[in-house]
Amino acid sequence: MGRRTNTAVWLPNQNRWQIKVQKDGVRKTFTSAKPGRTGQREANRKADLWLDEGISSTRLLVETAYVNWIAEVKMTTSQSNWKPIESRWRTWVQPDLGKKQVANLNEQMLQAVVNKAFAAGLSKKTLMSLCADLRAFCKWLRLGKLSTFHPEELHVPKGARSEEKKILQPDALRVLFAVDTTLWRGKRVPDPYINAYRLSFVTGLRPGELIALRWADIQGDMVMIHGAINVHGEKTRGKNSNALRSFALTSQAKEILEAQRELTGGEEVVFPIEAESTYRHCWKRYCEANGIEYVPPYNLRHTFVSMAKTLPEGTVKSLVGHSRQMDTYGIYAHLIKGEKQRTAEQLEGVLDKVLADSKE
Template structure:
């Protein structure tokens, strides 16, 4: 208990007690009549003396900018834009007006439930949960609250948003057709090697744009920067984004072709911006009859192709943490997968029967 030496007194309207803690002075009140009110005011003062937390608490909408400022100092601008968007759309409208000390676990769970009911993907729901957990951790560290939503969870029915990936027939076209259309004419595609390298390595679009020849040493590629959609250079999405890997023979061939065309200084693929890169990719797909997909889905294509490799190896290549469900999120069905699985199952049973 805090060292309170006084007790609440009746002012004629309510009970009041004045206390001081670490140079700060506060007053606590209770409008309840009789000794019940006096005990309540004293209890509020004792709680504040014990943990320094104001029992009334500040509103979430007031505390959010303070937490968000710390995020701006410690994470990328692109990540901050996503955080700000989720808070504006989902979190603040639901709990922004509530006081931090009056929140319940159901209050924050309803934020997730509403986003789920609106059809948001499992990935978005996980991000909303992560945002709120980080915010409440900040509040605990600042001794603004002791609230910890341990039971916060994603509804069981949540699913990852379906992604489009290039099928084997699309990959054949990608690695055999170098041309696209420009002003209604067939011309060589200036970014063809970038498309191919991204599919062969699983790099994020920003990592492809940020790659320089100085990052490549023999067969080893060091990923140490990314350029986001705003043209801002960052260290990457997270700490796992900075990584090194050895390229495959096919990827090395693509790099050799690119070096012969542009030289070996500066940017590898000389992409002016991600929006321009994406526009050219969409034109290439339309011109050559490829399954329409986004640049980021080229990363999904890579994981879908190599999903038979050990998960630990793939995580290192694409820059995922140990607890990231790489195959669950990024691996998708390719044409022929079902038939290959059936043949594999058939082979297992044949071996068992033969051994028996």
């Protein structure tokens, strides 16, 4: 900051601090309406950023920059990722920050947005996503030399609660494994996706992962998850970097897959499901036809996690693709190979206990 030789001065008629600086023949004026030395320091800081950090625009509005950032996000990710970001922008960020200048952003402004969303009752998961949006936006600004602001203390309020997920209870699970039929126009017919429902429960696979599953992904007792099909029909590499994973099949999972192979004749895809909406509709119809309290298809995965909670936490996380320490497809394969078989054996015991009455 050696190039600035002057300091901001107070202009009584305009009720603001002002400083004029020059760089490469370009002269700029920076101001602050904050009273006292705080305002003087802010005006000086703006000037220093432009002089020393190469900040290219101090009048850029957040609404302009945010839309440009989202446009770049759209180029590198799927709709299932950028649409929620765009929705959070319109609902929570734009109303309070849209007309602010990027150069005036501070941590208190961003935290106020998060706090307002918290007060409105948003879940902890959504608040975490909102914080992640704001941090990513600020990083984009820094990379583009539009700001040097880094919201280090931005956080989710301590009182935020995780959204409670409904799961299938043991009685419903026994029905699931005892009844193969659903109702179609008032008649009992085989449910085409019965094995998909069951596999989701015994493996914790996400609906999109079930739809993307190919027979080629199943090698012996091992399953390799290469990606997913999202709600928009797009092939993705999964919900997060740890979604790409492998795991050993339990005996229950192998029986389900063998039954499915007999139905499909070994077609390329394991489950010929047209779209996630179709899968969800058929599952809801199955629940209604068989007296099961409906939960979204994704909650079959939550049911699996709840059922397997007696296993070590790290084991369950690696099974469902949540562990951040788990390298994709296992750099530690020489260690994991035996672990996966032991995990399958432990899981078989838990599944047998939960489903014991369904075979009576």
